[in-house]
Amino acid sequence: MTITLYHNAMSSCAAKVRMVLSEKELEWEGIHLDLRAGDQQKPEYVKLNPKKVVPTLVHDGAVIIESNVVCEYLDDAFEARPVRPSSPAKLAQMRLWTKQIDEGVHAATGIISNCIAFRHQHLQKTPEQIETWLNNIPDPVKRERQRNGVELGMDSPDFKDGVMRYEKLLDDMEVALKNGPWLLGDEYSLADISYASYMARLMHLGFEGRIAARPHTAAWAERLMAKPSYKEGIEDWFEPKYLELFASQRESARAKISSIINN
Numbered sequence: 220m221t222i223t224l225y226h227n228a229m230s231s232c233a234a235k236v237r238m239v240l241s242e243k244e245l246e247w248e249g250i251h252l253d254l255r256a257g258d259q260q261k262p263e264y265v266k267l268n269p270k271k272v273v274p275t276l277v278h279d280g281a282v283i284i285e286s287n288v289v290c291e292y293l294d295d296a297f298e299a300r301p302v303r304p305s306s307p308a309k310l311a312q313m314r315l316w317t318k319q320i321d322e323g324v325h326a327a328t329g330i331i332s333n334c335i336a337f338r339h340q341h342l343q344k345t346p347e348q349i350e351t352w353l354n355n356i357p358d359p360v361k362r363e364r365q366r367n368g369v370e371l372g373m374d375s376p377d378f379k380d381g382v383m384r385y386e387k388l389l390d391d392m393e394v395a396l397k398n399g400p401w402l403l404g405d406e407y408s409l410a411d412i413s414y415a416s417y418m419a420r421l422m423h424l425g426f427e428g429r430i431a432a433r434p435h436t437a438a439w440a441e442r443l444m445a446k447p448s449y450k451e452g453i454e455d456w457f458e459p460k461y462l463e464l465f466a467s468q469r470e471s472a473r474a475k476i477s478s479i480i481n482n
């Protein structure tokens with residue numbers, strides 16, 4: 220039995236899978252991709268993941284892509300220490316949380332991360348290198364969002380939408396968390412685990428006040444981040460150079476986020 224995860228230390232969706240692997244106490248081997256160097260766009264990787272993104276899981280020859288699918292696959296393939304509820308109604312509720320990530324939350328994360336921080340890494344490259352990277356992004360909508368983010372930063376027209384998507388998510392979480400310590404009430408599940416890396420990113424990017432403004436959500440985020448699996452799957456992977464970059468941009472991000480929310 221071998222589990223291989225193609226991943227990246229700072230990727231929110233790869234981090235989610237690592238937290239699940241830790242919850243389920245599974246042994247795995249990692250192949251780390253440098254996303255700024257374009258490892259995800261190399262032909263041999265694209266054979267595994269035609270979307271040119273991480274993560275990709277390979278388990279006994281089966282190639283699984285899409286982090287939400289990967290997390291559920293791991294829970295199906297390895298029954299011990301389940302991360303999903305057993306009742307069909309709770310499972311449906313769990314999926315309503317996880318599918319939101321694919322329906323906009325992940326894109327919003329990409330936008331805010333790029334507009335606030337990652338653009339500064341891309342801007343170190345030559346214009347030709349930036350074009351090559353952009354031209355290799357298969358989804359034209361994502362390509363344009365990335366271009367706008369690099370060129371315009373927080374003035375990109377997408378930035379406000381990203382901030383407001385998170386306002387909606389945090390409002391919805393605050394309502395749900397009035398019913399118990401976890402998003403499904405008493406039961407800790409993939410609904411919670413799936414958002415841990417996104418909460419970390421919000422805090423890194425200057426959104427900590429938006430979480431603190433919602434007391435149930437703030438207490439939940441603290442509970443989630445106190446889990447050993449959070450440390451093992453997410454925190455221990457934080458790269459100091461990224462943390463420095465986030466810290467250097469936090470002040471101006473906080474100011475822009477407040478001006479969007481208060482206007």
Ligand SMILES: N[C@@H](CCC(=O)N[C@@H](CS)C(=O)NCC(=O)O)C(=O)O
Pocket residue numbers: 230231232233254259271272273274284285286287321325356
């Ligand atoms: N829906 C996909 C999203 C994957 C994704 O966007 N991965 C990002 C890192 S979090 C990535 O590989 N980005 C590199 C790129 O877009 O070039 C999933 O959940 O697996």
